Structure formats: structure tokens, C-alpha cells
Amino acid sequence: MAAFFTVVLLAVASPLTAFDIGQSTRCVAIPNQMKVCRDVGYSEMRLPNFLGHSNLEGEVVPRSEDWKPLLQTGCHPQAQAFFCSLIAPVCLDTFIQPCRSLCVAVRDSCAPVLACQGFPWPEALDCDRFPAEDDQCISAHIKISHFAKELSFCREDGPALKTVVDAFCHHDFAVTAKVHHRRLPMGEPEFEVDGRVEFIRQGPLLPYDTQHLLQQWLLINLRCANVLVRPGRSQLFVLTGFVHLDGVLALTHIFPWHKRDANIAVAIRKWKHHRC
Structure with missing residues (x-):
């Protein structure tokens, strides 16, 4: 990428x-x-x-x-x-x-x-x-x-319907996850995956390991995470990417899912019957 x-x-x-x-x-x-x-x-x-x-x-x-x-x-x-x-x-x-x-x-x-x-x-x-x-x-x-x-x-509007569906097709996995941004007493930012990770396309991911892998990505890409979510906020994302041979995730599409982004909701519904 x-x-x-x-x-x-x-x-x-x-x-x-x-x-x-x-x-x-x-x-x-x-x-x-x-x-x-x-x-x-x-x-x-x-x-x-x-x-x-x-x-x-x-x-x-x-x-x-x-x-x-x-x-x-x-x-x-x-x-x-x-x-x-x-x-x-x-x-x-x-x-x-x-x-x-x-x-x-x-x-x-x-x-x-x-x-x-x-x-x-x-x-x-x-x-x-x-x-x-x-x-x-x-x-x-x-x-x-x-x-x-x-x-x-x-x-x-948000990302085009085709853009989202293509992202589901062309990557190993697609999930929805809520990321929470909090600040520690010393002022350092901390990010955590809040709640369950929902699979759109599971691919090689394992349900019990996915939240940990996403948490690991946030830790490695701290600067990136810092600009995605405001302090004290939680933000829902649709995430797509690949899984490296060593098991580490590589996120390639990060779509913030706001209430106004109807195309994302439609893409997720269409995906159940979509053929790439």
C-alpha cells in the first residue's frame, strides 16, 4: 500500500x-x-x-x-x-x-x-x-x-457503494469495530477496541483473536489512530485489509461509519448476496 x-x-x-x-x-x-x-x-x-x-x-x-x-x-x-x-x-x-x-x-x-x-x-x-x-x-x-x-x-454522501463493496471483495477480511480514544493520567493516548468486532467478511481471521489483532494494529500505528478518533470519543469503523503470514493485520481501508453514510449500510446488506 x-x-x-x-x-x-x-x-x-x-x-x-x-x-x-x-x-x-x-x-x-x-x-x-x-x-x-x-x-x-x-x-x-x-x-x-x-x-x-x-x-x-x-x-x-x-x-x-x-x-x-x-x-x-x-x-x-x-x-x-x-x-x-x-x-x-x-x-x-x-x-x-x-x-x-x-x-x-x-x-x-x-x-x-x-x-x-x-x-x-x-x-x-x-x-x-x-x-x-x-x-x-x-x-x-x-x-x-x-x-x-x-x-x-x-x-x-460518504464513500460510494461500489467503493465499499469492492473493498469487501478485494481484501482478506472486512469487519466493523468501535475504537475508543482515552487519555491516560500522564497525557499519553490509549486506544482500545470497544465491544464486539462484527464480521462482514471473516476470511482467515479467528473470532477469539480478531479483537487482539486490531488492538495490536492500533498500538503499532499509534500516530494513525490518534488522528482517526478524537480524545474521549468512540468511533465506529468499517475496516478491511490483509493478514500477513506472521498473523499481523495490514489495514488498507478505514471507513468511518457515520449515521449519514447510508451507502455503507447498503453495502453490508448487499454483501450477503454479492458475487465478486
């Missing part, structure tokens, strides 16, 4: 300042193989994009796939909107960049996911590069339909 995030960081190595809004641009259809941005709500994108890519097949399509592992974590419901607004900007009469507020919202949720893998938020996505919120940028609150054609771009 770390290798995937390394690729993501390389994908944004070129500074956003490489793009000059004054240069000549063209509109092209978003190709079917560009799966990351295929369902963003519009069919044409502008080239060069805001990452300075001008070659559709040689740069844009392969670079868009580099973002897939991060987006699949469900780190923020508008992460796809943010990244696609850069790599596949909507083709309108004017240039529409993401607002600084959208960048900050996505960064604050997705940067911890990168930090869990030991990587910083890419400098090329420094939120100060983007315009302050006004009527000419995509904000965390204004959908792109504000600009043209009622395009449903910035979605308020």
Missing part, C-alpha cells in the same frame, strides 16, 4: 504553477478508461489540466489512476471532486479551480491517511495556491451545478 502512495506523491511532483491560465487550451471527452473521474457529473474536460498535463493518453489517464488507492480509502466525501477538478477540470467558458476551502477540507481528512503511510501532504497541493471562496471556484459548500448545466459534482 505504501508503494501506491509513493506513486501518488510522484504524480503531483510538478508544481501547479506549471499551468498558465493564459495559455491555449482545448476541450476533450473524458475517456472511459479514466475511471477515477468518469462519474463526476460532466463529460468534457479541459487540457492542459491544472497539474500541467497536456497528453491525455500518456499523462492524464495513467496519472488519474495513481489517485485511486487514496480515493478508495473514503478519506473525504469530496476528495474525488477535489482531485478531478485538478486532473480533469470541467470544460466551461471560464477556468473553474477548486476553492481553498475545498482543498482545506479534503487535506484535513486525507492528509492523516497519507501520514499513516509516512508521507506528508504534497507541496504541489498547498491549499494557499487556490483562490479564496467566491463565485468562480468549487467550494466545499457549492456544487459545480452553481456554474453550469446542473452538474452534480461535489457530493455530500
